[in-house]
Amino acid sequence: MKQRRVAIIVLNYNNAADTVECLKSINQLTYDNYHTIVVDNHSTDDSISVLQREYPSLDLIASSINGGYAYGNNLAIKRARQEEYDYVCILNNDVIVEPDFLSQLVTYGNEHPEAGVIGPRICEYEDDSLIESAGSTVDLNYGKVTRLFHKENEEVVQGRIIPCDYIGGACMLVSMEVINQVGYIPEDYFLFYEENEWCLKIKQAGYDVVCVADAKVIHKGSASINKVSGLSEYFMYRNLVIFIRRNGTLMNKLIFYPYIALFSLKSGMTKADGWRFSRYFWDGITNKNKYQNLRG
Template sequence: MENNNKPIPSVYFVILNYNNPNDTIACIESVEKINYMNFKVIIVDNFSKDNSETVLKQRFPHHIFIQTGANLGYAGGNNVGLKLAKAENADYICILNNDVITNPDFLQKLMDYMVTHPNVGVVGPRVCEFNEPEIVQSTGAMIDFNTGRVKVLNNRVHEDKVSGEIISCDYVGGACMLFHTKILDEVGYIPEDYFLFYEETEWCLNIKKKGYEVICNCNAKVIHKGSASINQVSGLSEYFMYRNVVLFMKRNANLKQLFIFYPYLFIYAVYRGVIKKDGLKFAKYFYHGLTGKNKFKEKLQIK
């Protein structure tokens, strides 16, 4: 497609579904209303056990549908879509969580920024709360490599306070990330060791290590419902959040940072074990992070 004799870069959306067709439908319907003129949608179903495949194929026969055939987690499922988008020579790719609703102009604003800032490896919009659309959920985040803690930027502030800002950060949330396809050649795909949480953190960190910037462009906006698929399994979110912070630090912190982090981790585990009735479970989470064990592997039929 062309506009004023200039080709419009193609953007492929990758939208991952797992047992949640209703949110996926709402997400795609919002994408279909955007004012960008050259995009395609790839729907990746992560081996849902409900009627997702039938529903989504019938509702969106004009979009690309992929069945993974196994529960590959966030990274693995999205990587299936990324590989297809790359094979089809997409100029840019936008990973979009299926519980996100987009503003009509969000992609155009992100693309306007990306094409004029080739030093940016990945960009995200301001992400606002679904039930409070004027309240910011995130404008990216920073990582404390001494404790593994993450500071979400501008959480719970009114969007007027950040509108128009360009924020450099360590990573933008996996709910919405736009990047040039060449990043996959230079950095590789999203790491699949985590299954859930911290995979986009490490991926953005790897992009920064290649000399690119990671940016939140607050001119663009989406709203995010948050974790509808995750909450279907009791304890899933807590387990992977605590397990994966250890895995992330083990993979990415330097020796000096680990000398601070491991004692901090031990003290935290003892503290939770003392003050909480079931606090010893945190020690188990941390042990699984150190060893790479995944207690949900069989339950979720994770490949």
């Protein structure tokens, strides 16, 4: 059977060093029929010149704005769709891949067309025998996200196919057939929870979301995000509210809103600068973005 065409998408923002290391690992893949597209999300450093120097023939899309995780990835997904790729593999630039990871994911996708999103086991950079996640679940009543097999030894998931609610955006394989039906990654979040909603919509369309645990990548973790102080915390809490507001049922919301109100009250009364959480939640309710200037 002819190998299906895969577009590997890597998003860079002010972090060319990690992107170069990611690309080096991609170049060791045992799967042959792939093409790598790097999107630079309007970096303010010398990322583009570094990437072009290291990889003169690199397929590089330079975004005119930093529109966030979904916006940047969607630029490449749209190109891949125009060029009729069979799959897109979205890969964080701070990920190092095992040579056979893509073969594992594509083989499963070919044999199981009902699988809408397929991910590998994601292991920790400091000790790659420990699992960061093998898929995740979401409780829409309390907004609780649980990373499956987190901190467990990778041996516990060998040979397993793990159903889940979503695959982390660090590495996910999605068929173009699914994208044609469901659409692109939602761009309302800027950072965090966009892959949660995308996976939810794909499941609602009748597809499965699974982790193929024999496939492996190693994740350094949020190097680009941490360049801006407070960014990660802000979007994690703000976007949780947006996610529930957009996707929860009435019953979910009747539980969730009182829960975050009590959480905000307790945090405000017991934590240093604890009232910041109420501001995060309020921005989620009103759809405001404290970091709107990052889109420039």
